[in-house]
Every structure is written in structure tokens, then in C-alpha cells.
Amino acid sequence: MNKKTVLSLALAAFSVMSAAQAQAEATVKLGSKERVARLFAFPNNCSVICFRQWTLEQTAEHYLTQSVQRDGYSAGKVSVHNDNDVLYAEITGVPEGYDKPLLALLDAGELAYNGAKKLNMDGKWAFNWYFYLPLGMALENRKSVELLHFPPDTSLTHFQDYLNSATTDRWSMLLTANGIPAAQTPGYQTIIDIAPIAAPANAGSTLETVYGYFQDYQTSMIKQLSQSRAGTSLPMVAFGAPVRTWLEQQYGQKVGVLGLAMISPSTGQQVSVLGSNHPSYIWYAADQANNGGDQAKADATGLKVMGQDLSAACWQAKMGSEPTANPSTTLSQCTQNWQVTNKVQTCQLFFTSVRKMTADQAAAKCRTGDTSRELRQLQKPLPEMAPSAI
Numbered sequence: 001m002n003k004k005t006v007l008s009l010a011l012a013a014f015s016v017m018s019a020a021q022a023q024a025e026a027t028v029k030l031g032s033k034e035r036v037a038r039l040f041a042f043p044n045n046c047s048v049i050c051f052r053q054w055t056l057e058q059t060a061e062h063y064l065t066q067s068v069q070r071d072g073y074s075a076g077k078v079s080v081h082n083d084n085d086v087l088y089a090e091i092t093g094v095p096e097g098y099d100k101p102l103l104a105l106l107d108a109g110e111l112a113y114n115g116a117k118k119l120n121m122d123g124k125w126a127f128n129w130y131f132y133l134p135l136g137m138a139l140e141n142r143k144s145v146e147l148l149h150f151p152p153d154t155s156l157t158h159f160q161d162y163l164n165s166a167t168t169d170r171w172s173m174l175l176t177a178n179g180i181p182a183a184q185t186p187g188y189q190t191i192i193d194i195a196p197i198a199a200p201a202n203a204g205s206t207l208e209t210v211y212g213y214f215q216d217y218q219t220s221m222i223k224q225l226s227q228s229r230a231g232t233s234l235p236m237v238a239f240g241a242p243v244r245t246w247l248e249q250q251y252g253q254k255v256g257v258l259g260l261a262m263i264s265p266s267t268g269q270q271v272s273v274l275g276s277n278h279p280s281y282i283w284y285a286a287d288q289a290n291n292g293g294d295q296a297k298a299d300a301t302g303l304k305v306m307g308q309d310l311s312a313a314c315w316q317a318k319m320g321s322e323p324t325a326n327p328s329t330t331l332s333q334c335t336q337n338w339q340v341t342n343k344v345q346t347c348q349l350f351f352t353s354v355r356k357m358t359a360d361q362a363a364a365k366c367r368t369g370d371t372s373r374e375l376r377q378l379q380k381p382l383p384e385m386a387p388s389a390i
Contacts, residue, residue, distance in 0.1 A: 026099040028089040030080070030106065036060055036087045039109045041132050041198075045157045052160070057082060062160060064089055066136030067102070070186040094140075101139040101224070108220045109133045112196045115213035124210060132156045132198035134191050134221075136163070143188045143320035145225050145236040146171075147243050149278070150195040150207050157198070163189055167279045170353070174279075174313035177349060180320075188320050192221045194246050208242050219250070223265040228323070233271045235319035235327070236263075237312060240278030247273065257308055258335065260327055272319065272327040276312040277305055286354055299355075306350040310338040 030036045033056060042059050045051035054062065057080040068076035068091060076093035091098060116131045132151055152165045159165075163172075163186055172185040180188060195207045196214060211218075226234050238244050238255060248254045253261035255275030263271050277285075286302025288295050314334035319325055338346050344366050351362035 024092075024094060024096045024098070026089075026091040026094055026096075028091065028099040028102055030060060030087040030089055033082070033085050033087060035110075038113055038131070039106055039133060040135065041130060041156060044160050051157070057087065059160075060087065060089065063135035064091065064102070066161065067139045068094060070136070070138040071141045072138075072187070098140060104224050105133070105139065108217055108224065109196075111220055112214055112217035115215075115217060116197070119210055119213045126199070126203070126206070128153070128200060129203070130156050130198040131196065132162075133196055134162050134193060136161060137190045138187050140229050141187055142190045142225065142228065142234055144190070144234055144316050145222075146189055146191045147222075147236055147238045147247070147273075148191055148193050149204060149240055149242050150193050151191075151198045153198045153200055155198060162191060170282075171279045171313065173353060174309055175317055177310060178314045178317040180317050188316060190225055192218070192225060194218055194243060204242065211246055215250075218246075219265065222263075222271075223269070226265055226271045227269065232323055233269060234323060235316060236271055236273045237276050237316050238273055239276050240281065243278075244275050258311060258331065260331060274312055274315050274327070274331065277309055279309070281305060282309065282354055286350075299350075302354055303347060303350050306354070307335075307339040307343065307346050310346055310349065311335045314338060 031039075036042070037056055040056070040059050040063060042056050043050060043054070044059060060080045061078050064078040064080070065076075068078060071094070073094050076091065079090045080087055081090070089102075112133060113131065116125070119125050130153060132155075134151075148167075151162060152167070155162055155165050162168075168189060168191075172182065172189065175185045175188055176182050194211055194214065196217065197203075197207060197210075199207060222236075226236055228234055238247050244255050247261070247263070251261075251263040253263055253273065255261045255273060257275055257277055259275040261273045261275070263273055265271060282302060282305045284290060285305045286298050288298045291298040291301055311331070311334045314337060315327070315331050318330050318334065319327060347366035348359070348362040351357040351365050352359060355362075357365065
């Protein structure tokens with residue numbers, strides 16, 4: 001038997017094995033109706049009238065289907081059924097062992113729920129807060145992890161989609177600008193929120209005071225999600241000043257915007273962390289009112305933030321695609337690209353995505369003398385301007 005024949009047989013065997021693996025079925029005991037209701041924030045959007053008339057089983061199916069799809073198993077199917085008030089999920093078209101990360105998430109969710117219950121007992125829970133775990137994330141085929149403050153309430157009450165918000169949409173756009181196909185960006189956006197509470201946007205400063213209630217949950221999630229299925233460490237981006245402050249308090253590593261650190265969530269595990277602006281910070285920083293009413297200054301500030309954000313998304317995209325790459329070298333390449341080599345493209349992306357100009361208007365704007373000074377200032381340090389909420 002020649003080498004070519006041996007190789008062909010090996011490839012054929014691998015294909016059969018992969019196909020069989022992809023068609024495996026996982027039966028997952030989710031728990032009692034009461035447990036599933038609290039962990040899946042059921043009902044997601046009801047007062048007197050429900051925005052969506054979903055049963056508990058349909059709600060769980062919805063989020064689990066999002067996870068299966070975002071893991072890349074397009075043929076995967078989820079069915080949740082009730083057996084004597086215990087809910088089970090039948091998941092087909094996924095590899096063997098797919099239940100393990102789901103069960104780990106639900107167990108971590110119990111830690112979060114205990115923290116939320118204690119928060120309420122202490123009289124610190126607000127009437128317009130919702131307990132909300134990061135449901136619907138890629139459970140297995142993650143590329144990177146995003147550390148954020150808290151999810152917006154509309155992601156739960158309106159969209160029932162943890163990745164449907166202005167914040168996540170903007171960062172997805174930046175990942176796409178860095179070569180990640182739009183359909184694949186959810187794999188890079190596995191989110192851990194320090195406070196598992198869906199709340200209005202103005203709740204940020206209050207939520208900073210409740211982090212301590214969720215310490216067991218936070219560290220458990222970071223330990224779990226910062227490792228790939230193969231056991232390698234995944235890159236992490238820490239978004240916004242409150243999160244970066246929490247990171248320093250928890251792991252003793254101080255990171256500024258475009259600063260790098262290494263944390264050890266568990267013994268022997270080393271995770272690269274990049275500090276970044278909050279994805280929504282640019283709208284605050286580039287607001288004319290926050291720049292003394294000076295539009296040119298507002299544009300200059302916005303351009304600096306855009307350069308930082310594109311550089312951070314570039315690092316995330318490259319490190320997510322190649323986790324063994326050198327974090328520092330990768331960051332240097334990314335900042336050189338967006339803040340020096342392609343700063344005109346950075347300018348155009350700012351005016352199209354933030355100022356809502358057409359592509360032609362942005363191209364003209366970035367060619368004129370109006371922005372020449374701002375482009376020259378792109379690499380200079382930018383002071384933190386954002387309020388603590390972001």
C-alpha cells in the first residue's frame with residue numbers, strides 16, 4: 001500500500017469520525033422547573049402582558065439554540081422537555097461532551113444567584129434590575145473572552161439575546177474591520193459581566209458597588225471560559241474603567257487602555273489580558289458637549305478613541321485566531337497599523353460609524369485640512385474621560 005493510499009484512507013476515516021462526532025446527541029439535565037426559571041430569567045419580558053408568549057421550555061430552547069449556532073453547529077437542534085417537573089435538553093448535531101460546558105455555566109449561575117439573593121436581602125437590589133446570566137454564548141468553540149461591566153436591560157427584556165446591544169454591535173463591527181467575518185464574531189464575543197444584572201444604562205455607578213456579592217461567580221466564570229476545549233488559554237479583553245479596576249483588585253494586575261497584563265485564574269494557567277475602552281465610550285468621548293462645545297476637539301477626541309478601539313479589536317482578532325502568538329508583538333503591530341499606517345482608514349471608520357456620514361462624505365472629510373491636525377494627534381495619549389458607568 002503506497003503513501004498516497006494510506007493518506008487517503010486516513011483522511012476518509014477522519015471524515016467519518018468527524019461526521020459521527022458532529023452528529024452526537026447530548027442529553028442534559030437542566031434541573032427543576034424552579035432552577036431553570038431562575039437561571040434562564042424566566043419569564044424574560046412579562047408584566048401584565050408578555051412581550052413574547054414563551055413557555056419555560058421554549059425560553060431554555062431559545063438560548064441553548066443560540067449557543068449551538070454560535071458554536072458553529074448549524075445543523076444542531078435543541079428540544080427541552082419536562083419530566084415530572086424536571087427539565088431536560090436534548091441537543092443533537094453537537095460533539096460528545098457538549099453538555100459539560102453547559103452544566104458548568106449553570107453551576108456558576110447558581111453562585112451568581114446566591115449573590116443576587118444576598119444582595120436583595122441586604123436591601124441593595126433595585127426594582128428595575130433583572131438577574132441575567134450570559135446565556136446564548138458559544139459554549140465550546142470560543143476564540144476570546146470579553147470582560148464587561150453589566151448587560152443592558154433591553155438585551156433581556158426586548159431581544160432575548162445577550163449579544164444584541166449597541167455595545168456588542170459596535171465591537172462586532174470593529175472585529176469585522178479587522179478581518180473576522182461577521183458570522184464568526186459571536187465566537188470572539190463570549191462575555192463575562194462582572195455584575196450578572198441586566199439594568200438600565202445609567203445604573204453603572206451603582207452596580208460598581210455590588211461586585212463583591214458575585215466574587216465566587218466571577219472567578220469561576222473566568223477560570224472556565226478562559227480555557228479552550230483543548231485546554232489552551234484564550235485571550236481576554238477588559239472593557240472600561242470599572243472592569244479594569246476590578247481586575248486589579250481581584251488579580252493584582254493594573255491595565256490601562258491598550259495595556260497588557262497576565263493573570264492566573266487557576267494554578268498553572270496564564271491568560272493574556274488587554275485593557276480597552278468600553279465599546280460605548282466613544283459616544284461620550286466624541287460628544288461636542290463633553291469637549292467644551294468645540295466640534296473640532298470632539299472629532300479629534302473621537303479619532304483617538306477610534307484608533308485605540310480598532311487596535312484593541314485587532315489584538316483580539318489576531319490573538320483569538322492564533323492564541324500562541326506573542327501578545328506584546330501583536331499589540332505593537334495592531335497599534336502601528338491603525339494609528340500610523342492606516343490612520344486615514346481609522347478616520348473614515350470614525351466618521352461613518354460614529355458621525356453617520358456616507359462613505360464618500362467620510363473620505364472627503366478625511367482628505368481635507370479639517371482633520372489633518374486631528375490625524376497628527378492620533379497617537380498622543382488620551383486622558384480617561386468617561387463616567388464610571390462605562
